[in-house]
Amino acid sequence: MSFNLASTLHSAVADALRSNPGIIETQNWSLRQKVLAIVQEGLPEVRTKFLRTVAGGSNAEITDRARAVIAPCYATAQPWAPVVGDGCNVWDADGNQLLDFYGCVAVVNLGHSHQNLLDAMEAQSALLLTGGNGCMNPATVRFCERLVQETFGVGMGKVFPCNSGADANETAIRLGSLFAYQSSGIVPDVISIAKGIGGGLPVGACVAKTSVMDLLTSHGNTYGGNAFCMAGALAVLELESQPEFLAHVRLVGGHLLTGLKGLQDKYPKLVSGVRGQGLLAAVNLNSQLIDNKVAVGQLRARGVVVGPLKALGLRISPTLVVTQNQVNRFLTVLDGYFGELAV
Numbered sequence: 001m002s003f004n005l006a007s008t009l010h011s012a013v014a015d016a017l018r019s020n021p022g023i024i025e026t027q028n029w030s031l032r033q034k035v036l037a038i039v040q041e042g043l044p045e046v047r048t049k050f051l052r053t054v055a056g057g058s059n060a061e062i063t064d065r066a067r068a069v070i071a072p073c074y075a076t077a078q079p080w081a082p083v084v085g086d087g088c089n090v091w092d093a094d095g096n097q098l099l100d101f102y103g104c105v106a107v108v109n110l111g112h113s114h115q116n117l118l119d120a121m122e123a124q125s126a127l128l129l130t131g132g133n134g135c136m137n138p139a140t141v142r143f144c145e146r147l148v149q150e151t152f153g154v155g156m157g158k159v160f161p162c163n164s165g166a167d168a169n170e171t172a173i174r175l176g177s178l179f180a181y182q183s184s185g186i187v188p189d190v191i192s193i194a195k196g197i198g199g200g201l202p203v204g205a206c207v208a209k210t211s212v213m214d215l216l217t218s219h220g221n222t223y224g225g226n227a228f229c230m231a232g233a234l235a236v237l238e239l240e241s242q243p244e245f246l247a248h249v250r251l252v253g254g255h256l257l258t259g260l261k262g263l264q265d266k267y268p269k270l271v272s273g274v275r276g277q278g279l280l281a282a283v284n285l286n287s288q289l290i291d292n293k294v295a296v297g298q299l300r301a302r303g304v305v306v307g308p309l310k311a312l313g314l315r316i317s318p319t320l321v322v323t324q325n326q327v328n329r330f331l332t333v334l335d336g337y338f339g340e341l342a343v
Contacts, residue, residue, distance in 0.1 A: 009035075009054055016042060016050040032118065037235070039084050041089045048095030055093040056084045062093055080300060085112025088322045090305065098300065101330050102307040106280060106317040108241065109196035116235045117199045124231035131227055140225040144205075150241050151191055151207050158213035160206040162224040164194055174219065196320075199228045199236040227309040240320070249320050252327060253278040256316070259331040267338040273313075279320055284313040290341065304333050 009031070016038045017025055023037050038050050052058055057065070062081040081093040088111055090100050103109070107170055110117055131137040139247075144159040151157055189212050194204035202223070208216075223229075239245060257276050260283055264271040273284035285292055292308045299306055299314075308313040318326070 003056060005054075008209050012050050013038065015053075016046050019043070019046045019049075032113070034286075035084060036086055039097070040086075044095060046085050047091070051083045051091055051093050051095055055081055057081075057093065059092055059094045060223065065297040078296065078300070087111040087114075088319050088326050097303070099304045099326060099330055099333075101316050101318040101322075102305045103317045103319050104200065105195070105307060105315075107195050107198070108200045109320045110199045110236055111319040111321040112200075114199065114236075114239075117201075117232050120231045120235035121201075121228065124228050126217055127227070129226070129228045130223070137225065137227045137230070139227040139234070141232040143230040143237070146234055146237050146241075147193075147205060147207055147249055150237065152209060155212060158210050160208075160213065160216060160219065160221075160224070161230065162204040162221040163202045163226065163229070164204045174216065196240075197236060198229060198233045201232045203229045203233045245320070249278050252322060252324055253280075255324055256318075256331075257281060259327065260316070260334075263331070263335060263338060264333070267342055270338050270341055277314070279318055279322065281316040282313060283316065284309075287311060295337075299333065299337060302333050302337060304330055 013031065013034050017034065020038065020042045022043075023041055025034065025037070039047055039163075043048070055062060063079040070099075071283040082090045083093050084091045084281055085100070085108070089102050090098050090112060092098065100108075100112070112335045124251055128137065140161055144161060145154075147159050148154060148157045185316065190206065190208040192204075197203050197205065204224075209211075253276075256279060257274065260274045260276070264274045264283075270286055270289055271283060272286055273282075275282050277282075288295060292311065292313050295314065296308050297305055307317070318330070
């Protein structure tokens with residue numbers, strides 16, 4: 001089966017814009033701006049046709065195809081197909097707009113397709129995608145310099161760049177220490193980082209004190225230090241390290257946790273516990289009354305995306321750019337869902 005995304009997308013965009021006379025296109029619109037105009041302002045039937053064309057089918061059709069070729073640990077996770085994302089909003093192959101409070105398992109910290117990340121990716125792709133880790137590509141050097149600056153301090157640490165949390169942990173275990181220290185007051189020897197550091201790109205890193213990392217003389221990672229991913233990760237790190245960004249996370253995260261604890265007080269038979277920090281939270285459910293995987297699907301049908309937390313409850317990890325109004329919308333949906341179950 002042959003599928004050319006570039007030609008399919010350009011053709012689908014042109015067709016959708018012709019079918020939406022209410023969208024006034026300007027000459028300097030980027031392809032991204034055209035896509036967002038279609039999903040945000042387009043007629044519902046035109047939006048759905050556009051999304052299904054780009055995706056190659058409906059949610060059900062793509063799910064069926066996935067189950068035929070993808071390992072069941074992935075293919076049966078959530079039977080829906082997100083196609084377009086912007087900030088905390090996603091649009092699936094059936095034309096539904098959903099509020100994403102899962103963040104691809106806490107990966108898209110800057111929200112879906114943040115412009116800073118897109119700009120960095122576009123710039124680096126015009127130069128070089130990767131030079132391998134047998135050389136010192138400038139994008140990797142810049143990322144590692146900034147990461148050391150934000151952790152141990154300039155001249156005090158070194159980085160092993162890699163492409164996943166597993167790789168970062170593997171390196172940290174060869175080195176002997178692994179700490180979670182951001183709010184504990186502990187000064188670690190080694191820090192293992194992945195997920196949100198890439199904003200959606202496959203990036204991991206093991207950062208250690210110079211005296212510790214200098215012991216690592218024989219170790220490697222095929223995709224570690226990939227220039228394209230490093231350029232994107234640097235854009236993420238630069239934005240996330242700004243004091244006003246972190247203040248926003250604390251403010252909105254506190255609002256989210258307060259709201260979730262309010263729901264626990266309101267529905268004590270359904271919600272057995274709430275815990276979290278910042279914008280990462282867990283809601284423990286009474287498994288005798290609510291199956292958490294069923295709850296994930298039922299909440300998605302109500303317009304919000306969350307994840308299952310083993311057999312215990314719900315994992316809530318919205319993008320870090322989520323607004324207080326979006327948190328309120330999420331809490332309203334959750335309140336309504338629990339209210340129906342409590343009847």
